[in-house]
Amino acid sequence: MKQTPAIKISCKNLNKIYRSKKTEILALQDINIDIADNEFISVVGPSGCGKSTLLRIFAGLDEATSGDILLDNRVMAGPGSDRGMVFQAYTLFPWLTVEQNIRFGLKLKKMPKPEADQIVEKYLSLIGLTDFRNRLPKELSGGMKQRVAIARALANNPEVLLMDEPFGALDPDTKGNMQLQLRELWEKEKHTVIFITHDIEEAVFLSQRVYVMSSRPGRVIADIPIDLPQERDLDLKDTQEFIQIRKKIHSLLHSRDFGNNLHATN
Numbered sequence: 001m002k003q004t005p006a007i008k009i010s011c012k013n014l015n016k017i018y019r020s021k022k023t024e025i026l027a028l029q030d031i032n033i034d035i036a037d038n039e040f041i042s043v044v045g046p047s048g049c050g051k052s053t054l055l056r057i058f059a060g061l062d063e064a065t066s067g068d069i070l071l072d073n074r075v076m077a078g079p080g081s082d083r084g085m086v087f088q089a090y091t092l093f094p095w096l097t098v099e100q101n102i103r104f105g106l107k108l109k110k111m112p113k114p115e116a117d118q119i120v121e122k123y124l125s126l127i128g129l130t131d132f133r134n135r136l137p138k139e140l141s142g143g144m145k146q147r148v149a150i151a152r153a154l155a156n157n158p159e160v161l162l163m164d165e166p167f168g169a170l171d172p173d174t175k176g177n178m179q180l181q182l183r184e185l186w187e188k189e190k191h192t193v194i195f196i197t198h199d200i201e202e203a204v205f206l207s208q209r210v211y212v213m214s215s216r217p218g219r220v221i222a223d224i225p226i227d228l229p230q231e232r233d234l235d236l237k238d239t240q241e242f243i244q245i246r247k248k249i250h251s252l253l254h255s256r257d258f259g260n261n262l263h264a265t266n
């Protein structure tokens, strides 16, 4: 009998309305998403469609207006170390070295030093920055900073890694490299990853599945399985199979966007 993988995190009938005295913005409408344990999924959609809002709700940093987030089938409330976050903006502690940044969460947890040392060494090596352990963030390139941010998140052994356009500020070459490294990291030690991006190519390259969102109000308009080889390198982006999936998502986004563009002001 074929076993269906366990659902790690999901949202049910999720709605988010931002209310102020004068306006009401329906940011997310009836979102239903199921992500299996160790699955890598992306969410793509135009700017302002509610991607960051959705991720913040998954992280427990913002509340849904209605609907539930379930983690291991239990309703989730508030933030927790079971979820690790990586943002687009560089969020390393500027006064801490690479090593101290990676160690930060382990210190908070009061993990015994020998155990913490092992984890720090492992992630320094996985991100290829062992020789940069004593550098400060200001001495690193953008790509290196994001590698440290990913290592810092993973060192805490989160159940789910939440990433909001983490490579959005990088130049195209560095960005491609980072995609490759993230994909390799995921192949080595599987995690459940929710990756937010407006870059279709990036979503297809990284993911096992891609959710496509429409512009405001943000709805999920498609759930696309990415049937590409598990082992991926950057040449994959030039193959017919890849280009076909990319085009399909592109046309989905554009056909739906047409009528909504007037409302998508940002």
Ligand SMILES: Nc1ncnc2c1ncn2[C@@H]1O[C@H](COP(=O)(O)OP(=O)(O)O)[C@@H](O)[C@H]1O
Residues within 6 Å of the ligand: 018, 019, 025, 027, 045, 046, 047, 048, 049, 050, 051, 052, 053, 054, 216, 266
């Ligand atoms: N704190 C907030 N207060 C009011 N409106 C917000 C807030 N955050 C986001 N929005 C609005 O919700 C919509 C979705 O925003 P966001 O989640 O940032 O989209 P994305 O990440 O896809 O660009 C946008 O119209 C945005 O202006």
Ligand SMILES: [Mg+2]
Residues within 6 Å of the ligand: 051, 052, 053
């Ligand atoms: Mg955003």
